[in-house]
Amino acid sequence: MHSIAEAAALIAAKKISPVELAKTALARAEALNDQIHAFIRITPEPALAAAQAAEARAISGSLRGPLDGIPIAHKDIYCTAGIPTTAHSAQLKDYVPTEDATTVRMLAEAGVVSLGKLATHEFAFGGPSFDLPWPPARNPWDTSRFTAGSSSGTGAAVAAGIIMGGTGSDTGGSIRGPAALCGIAGIKPTYGLCPRTGILPLAQTLDHAGPMAWSVEDVALLLQAMAGHDPEDPGSANRPVPDFHAALAQGVRGKRIGVIRHFHESDNPVSPATLAGIENTLAVLRAEGAVISDITLPSLAEYNATGWAIIYAESFAVHEGWMQSSPEKYGEYMRHRLALGALMTSADYIQAQRRRRDLITRSIAATQGVDLLITASAMGEAPPITAVSKWASLEKPGFTMPFNVLGWPALSLCSGFGEAGMPVSVQIIGKPFDDASVLAAGHAFEKATAFRATRPAI
């Protein structure tokens, strides 16, 4: 399996054909989907049509860029014109949008070949669930294990080598969680960087759109196509988009990296393999010229309390009508999580938003002396899929939520493997709109290590 960067060079050199790439990917999707359930819907006809168009551009020397002819797929909360968009839910089982989500259109304009729609936790919230119209995605490293969610299908399909990249969304960790447990890379960009128009919302003040891929370099290429101002999205930032791929070359020399050690050592202690992966990441980045120091932020619990209070309240507001008219159409996990939001008061929600502003102020002050932050992105290796609690988010504070609350860019990437042979991960975080430095640090780590050479045996 080529990376996007490798495939782009081969397509440009006319050494591989976008049509052959698409056919191979479609065949692999069909062959593996019964095992990993990554796809809700595979769409061969539009995929081959897009691949043929890309091939024509390759032959005529008019390629649109490094994504032209690259096979990807979209999380099934991204609206796709003429193709059902279900949110993995009976509520939208037959919903066919008339317009593409803005990011779907932007990626199509860059020439990608979409193979179909990917599994998600129900409406990016309820999962893993076994009572929905489609089964939950399985982890390609061990199909008895959890992918994490909610961008579960994207994590599984990328790790399985079906697609070279895909779209995800991240409200409390839904890009970085699956990236962590599936051993790939995924970035939750700065809030406002990628348009959300046409993506089914979970909690609008925390929702982020972003890419997932095998390597950080490929994530940078996808992010380039997804970033930009969208006047239809009130959270969209109107500012120039940097060249993320070119910025990878900047590395980390001279960058000041703060280690949020209390997050992963005492607030929620991680597995030995995860801790070793974090320490190795720090050693590699130090050797690459970064300056490492420990920093202290507010507690992981405080960010999680704030973030989950907002998610429960906002998601109930999004789903209020269906919760009143057809709650039985949701899976149990989704229905119960939404109902918890119905128990909250308006004061709970406003206090959470006030606390969020307070946390942002304190976090900015605490990170004055550093450019990047590092902590865990998950506790350890993927657990059995049947062992995931409905109320897991309330049982232990997660490592990803703080950066949804803050809106800062955060990347999860593979930092090694644990005792069970499953991937472990590390999270690199940056200041608002410095996504490029986050990606450069992740790329520097991947270049200096060999973890990208190991794929699942599936």
Added chain:
Amino acid sequence: MPPLSETEIAARLAAAGISLPKIEQDDLRGAYAMLLPALQMIRSPAIPREAEPALTFAAGDK
């Protein structure tokens, strides 16, 4: 902030226009008890009354 009683859970769901079986309401009661520390944490320490409001709107162009 005390936990919600069985009656209070039923009342809040009814106020929200939601009808759920008793067994699901019992499960929710337990979940709300787990959420309660979070709802207390976002209030402590109290944010000063004069602090900037969390949600504001801009009238027209900034």
